[in-house]
Amino acid sequence: MDYSMLPIFGEADIVVCGGGTAGVFAAIAAAEMGKSVIIAEQFGSLGGSATNALVMPIMHSHIPDRNPQCSYIAHIVREKLEAIGGCINNGANFDPLLMKAVLEEMCTDAGVKLFLHTFFADAVVENGALTAIVVANKNGLGLIKGKMFIDGSGDGDVCVRAGASYTKGNPETGKNQPISLRYIIGNIDFVALKEYVQELTARVGRDTGAYAWDDGAYIDCTNDGKSAFNDVFDEAIAKGDLVPEDKAYWQGFVIAGRPKCLAFNCPEFFDDIDGTNPDHLTKTQVLGKQRVIRQLQFYKKYFKGFENAYICEIASMVGVRESRNIITEYVLTAEDLLLRRKFDDMFSQSNYPIDIHGVKLRCDINTQVADDGKPWYEIPYRSLVVKGFDNLFITGRCLGAEFIAQSSLRIQLSARSSGECAGIAAAVALDKGITPKEIDGKEIREIMISKGADFLD
Numbered sequence: 001m002d003y004s005m006l007p008i009f010g011e012a013d014i015v016v017c018g019g020g021t022a023g024v025f026a027a028i029a030a031a032e033m034g035k036s037v038i039i040a041e042q043f044g045s046l047g048g049s050a051t052n053a054l055v056m057p058i059m060h061s062h063i064p065d066r067n068p069q070c071s072y073i074a075h076i077v078r079e080k081l082e083a084i085g086g087c088i089n090n091g092a093n094f095d096p097l098l099m100k101a102v103l104e105e106m107c108t109d110a111g112v113k114l115f116l117h118t119f120f121a122d123a124v125v126e127n128g129a130l131t132a133i134v135v136a137n138k139n140g141l142g143l144i145k146g147k148m149f150i151d152g153s154g155d156g157d158v159c160v161r162a163g164a165s166y167t168k169g170n171p172e173t174g175k176n177q178p179i180s181l182r183y184i185i186g187n188i189d190f191v192a193l194k195e196y197v198q199e200l201t202a203r204v205g206r207d208t209g210a211y212a213w214d215d216g217a218y219i220d221c222t223n224d225g226k227s228a229f230n231d232v233f234d235e236a237i238a239k240g241d242l243v244p245e246d247k248a249y250w251q252g253f254v255i256a257g258r259p260k261c262l263a264f265n266c267p268e269f270f271d272d273i274d275g276t277n278p279d280h281l282t283k284t285q286v287l288g289k290q291r292v293i294r295q296l297q298f299y300k301k302y303f304k305g306f307e308n309a310y311i312c313e314i315a316s317m318v319g320v321r322e323s324r325n326i327i328t329e330y331v332l333t334a335e336d337l338l339l340r341r342k343f344d345d346m347f348s349q350s351n352y353p354i355d356i357h358g359v360k361l362r363c364d365i366n367t368q369v370a371d372d373g374k375p376w377y378e379i380p381y382r383s384l385v386v387k388g389f390d391n392l393f394i395t396g397r398c399l400g401a402e403f404i405a406q407s408s409l410r411i412q413l414s415a416r417s418s419g420e421c422a423g424i425a426a427a428v429a430l431d432k433g434i435t436p437k438e439i440d441g442k443e444i445r446e447i448m449i450s451k452g453a454d455f456l457d
C-alpha cells in the first residue's frame with residue numbers, strides 16, 4: 001500500500017512499537033545511549049501485560065540461591081518502586097498501577113517521546129528496509145519514521161507486517177497457550193481465610209495448596225485433584241454455582257502495598273485463545289468479566305473471609321502467554337534450555353521451567369536437564385535480530401524461540417533484559433553504522449554490565 005501521502009506524526013533514531021515490559025526497557029536503554037526514541041503504544045499507559053493485564057509477580061529465575069536480573073534498568077525500577085511502597089520481595093511483587101507510573105516517569109526522564117493511545121497498523125518497507133510504521137490515533141493515520149525499529153508488541157506485529165517469518169502455537173496441536181483475564185479482589189479478611197484453610201485441610205484430610213497468614217495468602221488449585229480446594233470447587237460445580245472451567249486454573253497472590261487484596265491469575269481460557277484474533281480477545285473480555293463475577297459469588301458463599309470482598313479491578317488487557325514468535329538469526333529450542341546451553345553473545349540467564357498451561361510436557365528429547373554445574377540456560381543476542389532485516393529487532397515474549405522454549409523465557413525477567421539488550425544494540429548499530437547482524441552481542445552485554453546489569457559467571 002502507498003502511504004507516502006500520510007502526515008508524519010513523529011521521527012526518531014529508534015522507534016519502539018509497544019510499551020510493555022520489553023518495549024519500555026528497550027526505549028529507556030536506547031535513550032540513555034543518547035538516541036532520540038519514540039514509543040507507540042495502543043493503551044493509555046505503559047507496562048503492557050505486567051500492568052494492564054495485571055500480571056504479577058515477576059517470576060524468579062529458579063537458579064538456586066541466585067536471581068540475576070541481567071538488566072541495569074531492573075534495579076532502578078525496583079529502587080523507584082520501593083521508595084513509594086510499590087514493591088516487595090526485591091521488586092518481584094509490585095503494584096501494577098505504581099509500576100505504570102514509574103515506567104512512564106523513567107521514560108520521560110530519559111527523553112523518550114511517548115505516543116500513547118496510538119495503534120500500530122502497518123509497516124513501510126522500502127528497498128528491503130523498514131523506514132516507518134503506520135499508526136492510527138485521534139489524528140487519523142500517520143507515519144512514525146525511524147532509522148532502527150524495535151518490535152515490543154508481544155505479538156511481533158511490526159515484524160509480521162514488514163514481512164518477517166514467524167511460528168505460532170504448539171506445533172503438535174496448532175493451538176496457542178491458554179489466555180487469561182486477571183482480576184483483583186479487595187477487602188478480604190485474611191485472618192478468617194487462614195482459619196478457613198485450616199478447617200478445610202482438617203475436614204478433607206489433604207493439603208489445600210494455600211498458604212494463608214494474618215495479612216495475606218497464596219492460593220492455588222490447578223485441577224490436579226491434589227488440593228483440598230478441588231473438593232470445594234467440585235461441590236460448587238455440582239450445585240451449579242461454578243462451571244468446570246472455573247476450576248481449570250485458579251491462583252492468587254498478594255500485591256505490594258495493597259492490604260486485604262489478592263491478584264488472581266485466572267479465569268483461564270483454553271479455546272478461542274489466539275491473541276492476534278480480535279474476536280477471541282473480545283470474547284475473553286466479555287466472558288471473562290462474567291466469570292470473575294461468578295467466582296467472587298463463589299468465594300462469598302463457600303469460603304470465609306470474603307463476606308465483604310469486592311472486585312477492585314478486572315484487567316483491561318487480555319493476558320496472552322504466547323502468540324507469534326519471529327524467526328531470528330538464532331531460534332532457541334527446547335534442547336537449548338534443557339541442555340542448559342551457554343552462548344558467547346548471551347544477554348539473559350534463567351532456569352525458569354518449561355511452563356505450558358494445561359499440557360504435561362511431552363518432548364521427544366531427554367527432559368532430564370543437563371547439569372554442568374551452572375544451573376541455567378542463556379538467551380543469545382542473535383534471537384533478537386530479525387532474519388532478513390538490517391534495522392529491526394524483536395523483543396519480549398515473541399523473540400526467536402520455538403514453542404516449548406518460549407514457555408520458559410516468556411517471563412518478565414527475560415522480557416526485561418531482551419528489551420534492554422535490543423535498545424543498546426540499536427544505538428550501537430547507529431553509532432557504528434553497522435547492521436544488527438554485524439554486532440557482537442558480547443559487546444552489548446559488556447555495556448549492560450558497565451551500567452549495572454548483573455550476570456552469573
Ligand SMILES: Cc1cc2nc3c(=O)[nH]c(=O)nc-3n(C[C@H](O)[C@H](O)[C@H](O)COP(=O)(O)OP(=O)(O)OC[C@H]3O[C@@H](n4cnc5c(N)ncnc54)[C@H](O)[C@@H]3O)c2cc1C
Binds near residue numbers: 018318395396410413
Ligand atoms: C496470564 C499470564 C500470567 C503470567 N504470569 C507471569 C508471572 O506470574 N510472572 C512473570 O514474570 N511472567 C508471567 N507471565 C508472562 C509475562 O508477564 C509476559 O510474557 C511479559 O510481560 C510479556 O512482556 P512483553 O513486553 O513481551 O509484552 P507485553 O507486556 O504484552 O507488551 C506488549 C505491548 O505492546 C502493545 N501493543 C501490542 N500490539 C500493539 C499495536 N498493534 N500497536 C500499539 N501497541 C501495541 C501492548 O498494548 C503492550 O503494551 C504471564 C503472562 C500471562 C499472560
